[in-house]
Amino acid sequence: MIDPVTAIAVQLPSSVEFAPATQPPATDFASWLAQQVDDVNTKVSQADMQVRQLAVGENTNLHQVMISLEKAHLSLELVVQVRNKVLEAYQNMMQMQV
Amino acid sequence: MDISSIFDISAAGMNLERQRLEVSALNLANANTTHGANGQPFTPLQVVVRSGLTPFDAVLNAVNGGAGLAGSGPIGEVQTADVPNRQVYEPGHPDADTNGFVSYPGVNPVSEMVHLIAVTRAYEANVRVFNAGRSMAMKALEIGSGR
Numbered sequence: 001m002i003d004p005v006t007a008i009a010v011q012l013p014s015s016v017e018f019a020p021a022t023q024p025p026a027t028d029f030a031s032w033l034a035q036q037v038d039d040v041n042t043k044v045s046q047a048d049m050q051v052r053q054l055a056v057g058e059n060t061n062l063h064q065v066m067i068s069l070e071k072a073h074l075s076l077e078l079v080v081q082v083r084n085k086v087l088e089a090y091q092n093m094m095q096m097q098v
Numbered sequence: 099m100d101i102s103s104i105f106d107i108s109a110a111g112m113n114l115e116r117q118r119l120e121v122s123a124l125n126l127a128n129a130n131t132t133h134g135a136n137g138q139p140f141t142p143l144q145v146v147v148r149s150g151l152t153p154f155d156a157v158l159n160a161v162n163g164g165a166g167l168a169g170s171g172p173i174g175e176v177q178t179a180d181v182p183n184r185q186v187y188e189p190g191h192p193d194a195d196t197n198g199f200v201s202y203p204g205v206n207p208v209s210e211m212v213h214l215i216a217v218t219r220a221y222e223a224n225v226r227v228f229n230a231g232r233s234m235a236m237k238a239l240e241i242g243s244g245r
Contacts (some may be wrong), residue, residue, distance in 0.1 A: 074235050
């Protein structure tokens, strides 16, 4: 006799439980901005140091210097954009009719 | 910023191409060196590239959804190339053997030139990747400023 083909039981959980999203560290905006500014400062000073080293012939890795400059530029651009948004929001608040 | 991992990978590629160019330059500069520190003619060098991606990195990247590949760029190792010396008949040469033959390094200028072209193009490709990542980041910073 040929046994009928039984359905393959798929073990599905009755309710899908999602892992709780990891909470971002509770830091306020001001400390984040200060940290970013510090970060930009570090990157700019690193790039500045590398350019000096290149100028005096210590660091011969030209593309590393250019990459550091670009990283510094991008970080600065990010902070500038954030500042623009914050100032925009502040202007909106100040123009509110009371 | 996670776009900086692209920069780091491109930097690893550029470092590798710079190293390959250095080795080519050394080979071409020593193409006629018949007498090294060990009394033997110069041995041509080559760069053997291995992937910096370890299995652990692969697992970690699979868990992280493919992000964070920085630090897994190519790693170049300088090794001696196993090529026979070029024998030139110069009886008056100080390094000539008893039969009057001088052993020159087996540097092939033609293949070194082709190598130079390949290295230059590969370096340019890495710079292009870097610029693409940079323009993506700059474009992302333009979000919301079109008013």
